[in-house]
Amino acid sequence: MVKTGKTGVLLVNLGTPDSTATGDVRKYLREFLMDGRVIDIPAVSRWMLVNLIIAPFRAPKSAAEYRKLWEGRGSPLLFHTVDVTEKLKSKLDSSEYVVSMGMRYQSPSIESALEELMKAKVKKIIVVPLFPQYASATNGSVIDKVMEIARGWQIIPEITFVNNFIDHPLFLKAWKELGEDMMKDKEYDHYLFSYHGLPERQIKKGSVDNYCKLGACCNKYGPSNQFCYRAQCFQTTRLISEQLGLPKEKVTTCFQSRLGKDPWVQPYTEDMIKKLSSDGIKKVLVFSPAFVADCLETTVEVGQEYKEQFEEQGGEHWDLVPSLNSKDTWVDCLVDMVHSKS
Numbered sequence: 042m043v044k045t046g047k048t049g050v051l052l053v054n055l056g057t058p059d060s061t062a063t064g065d066v067r068k069y070l071r072e073f074l075m076d077g078r079v080i081d082i083p084a085v086s087r088w089m090l091v092n093l094i095i096a097p098f099r100a101p102k103s104a105a106e107y108r109k110l111w112e113g114r115g116s117p118l119l120f121h122t123v124d125v126t127e128k129l130k131s132k133l134d135s136s137e138y139v140v141s142m143g144m145r146y147q148s149p150s151i152e153s154a155l156e157e158l159m160k161a162k163v164k165k166i167i168v169v170p171l172f173p174q175y176a177s178a179t180n181g182s183v184i185d186k187v188m189e190i191a192r193g194w195q196i197i198p199e200i201t202f203v204n205n206f207i208d209h210p211l212f213l214k215a216w217k218e219l220g221e222d223m224m225k226d227k228e229y230d231h232y233l234f235s236y237h238g239l240p241e242r243q244i245k246k247g248s249v250d251n252y253c254k255l256g257a258c259c260n261k262y263g264p265s266n267q268f269c270y271r272a273q274c275f276q277t278t279r280l281i282s283e284q285l286g287l288p289k290e291k292v293t294t295c296f297q298s299r300l301g302k303d304p305w306v307q308p309y310t311e312d313m314i315k316k317l318s319s320d321g322i323k324k325v326l327v328f329s330p331a332f333v334a335d336c337l338e339t340t341v342e343v344g345q346e347y348k349e350q351f352e353e354q355g356g357e358h359w360d361l362v363p364s365l366n367s368k369d370t371w372v373d374c375l376v377d378m379v380h381s382k383s
Contacts, residue, residue, distance in 0.1 A: 049139050049163035049198075050379050051154055052126055053183045054171045054334060056146030057116040061107045067100035073146045078182040081243060109341050117366075119144070121334035122171070124367035125375070132376050137383075139163055145179075151186050165199040167382045169375065171333050173212065174273035175205040176239060177247065201382050207277045211374035216330060217284040218370055219362050224285075227358070229326040231291050231317055234278040235343055236331040238296035238305040244271055255306065271296075271306050277330050293317075297347075298338055314347060318354035325351065325359050333365045 058069040074080055074091045082090070107116075114120040126142040133140060139161040143154030158166055170183040184202055191197050206212050245253055252258060252265040259272040262279075266272035278294040297310040317325060327347070329339045339361065348359040365371035 046162045046164035047137055047139050048379075048383055049141070049158035049161065049166040050129070050133070051151070051158060051166060051168045051187075052122065052129070052140070052142040052171060052375075053151060053154075053168065053187075054118060054122045054142070054144055055179070055336075056144035057118045057336070058104075058107060059148060060115075061104050061111050063100050063104045066104040066107060067096050069147050070096045070100055070103065076146075076178075076182055078185065079178045081177075081240075081246070106337055106341055109345065110337055116336075117340065118334045118336040121364070121366040125334075125372060128367055128369075128372045129375050129379075132372060133379065138379070145183055145186060151183070152190050155187070155190055159194070163198060165201070165383075167201050167203070167379055169203045169378060172331070173205060173207050173333065174236070174270055174277060174331060175268055176270040177243060178239060180204065203378050203382065205273060206374070206378060207273050208280060209374055209378065211370055211377055213280050213284050215365050215368055215370040215374060216281045216328065216362075219365070219368070220281070220285045220326070220328065223326055223360060223362050227324070227360070229291075229324045229358070229360075230322045231293065231325050232282070232287050233310070233313065233317075233325055233327045234274075234281070234292065234294045235297050235310045235327055235329055235347075236274040236277075236294070237338055238298050238309075239270055240301075241304045241306055244269060244306060274331065278328075281328065281330060297342060310343075310347060311350065314351050314356075315354065318351065318356055323355075323357040325356065326362065327359065328362045329364065333371065335364045335366060339364055 056069065056073065058065040071091055074095060075087060077084065077087065080087050110117060122142055126140060130140045139158055141154040141157045143149050143151040145151065168187055170180040172179040187200065191200060241255055244255060247268055249265050253269060255271065258266060259275040262272055262276040275294050278292060282292050293313055295308045295310040295313045296306045299305045299309065327343055329343055332339050344361040351359045
């Protein structure tokens with residue numbers, strides 16, 4: 042039997058500025074926010090909003106935020122993605138697989154990662170967007186970009202995508218281990234699961250047969266809302282909570298990172314902080330399971346800014362569970378996902 046090519050594996054994360062310089066941050070914001078799946082308004086309006094308002098005025102503030110995050114190796118989102126890629130390479134059979142990584146925005150690009158795989162003469166490409174819950178603005182954007190690039194190829198190998206992985210046993214086990222690590226020496230009054238937000242209009246656009254009501258419809262997860270980002274977040278909370286044995290009455294799901302005046306999915310994390318404080322909650326453990334690597338939204342927004350808000354309102358302990366980063370159980374999860382798609 043003639044041996045054909047290897048299977049290519051492409052890991053894709055969101056992306057990060059090349060540095061904390063305002064110019065680099067502005068460049069990143071422009072590429073990110075000009076994506077029609079991120080800001081889903083007409084192209085001309087989007088161009089004016091991003092290039093005349095958001096990028097010029099938001100870049101200096103965002104650059105200051107990135108400086109709080111930056112480490113010796115640079116952006117945590119980037120170097121953690123590099124680390125998990127290298128670990129995945131070491132756990133997959135090199136005679137069968139070629140692994141590369143790219144960022145949806147900025148460097149290294151998806152295009153450069155795909156070029157690496159094509160030069161290796163792969164027979165198939167498995168794309169793993171590193172976003173646990175499917176959303177058009179994340180997983181959908183990655184899929185869209187990969188297919189846009191592939192359309193220009195004369196020969197297109199088989200390409201398959203991991204859509205989401207909220208219920209993968211090893212994904213849940215990894216979060217369980219991290220949560221147990223945080224809880225072994227401390228007791229908490231409440232457990233907050235904070236996810237990145239999306240405009241409500243984007244959730245409604247993906248509603249199947251108008252099932253979405255942006256409320257109690259997310260209390261159950263099934264065929265009608267399996268691609269609803271909000272429903273997937275609530276399901277992620279339920280599954281991780283079950284793994285850890287957390288009492289339902291002590292668990293809350295909420296959403297952060299609002300932008301603009303349009304309504305975003307609720308409840309908002311900032312509102313929940315006020316409610317917890319008014320209810321006399323003093324010790325909170327926070328999970329951010331929409332992210333697999335530490336980044337601005339976890340380390341700075343949840344870990345620092347929300348902590349300050351909570352303590353200003355009388356809270357005593359606000360602890361953030363770290364992201365999966367390059368944790369071995371998380372790498373094993375990626376190995377299993379690749380094998381299941383091979």
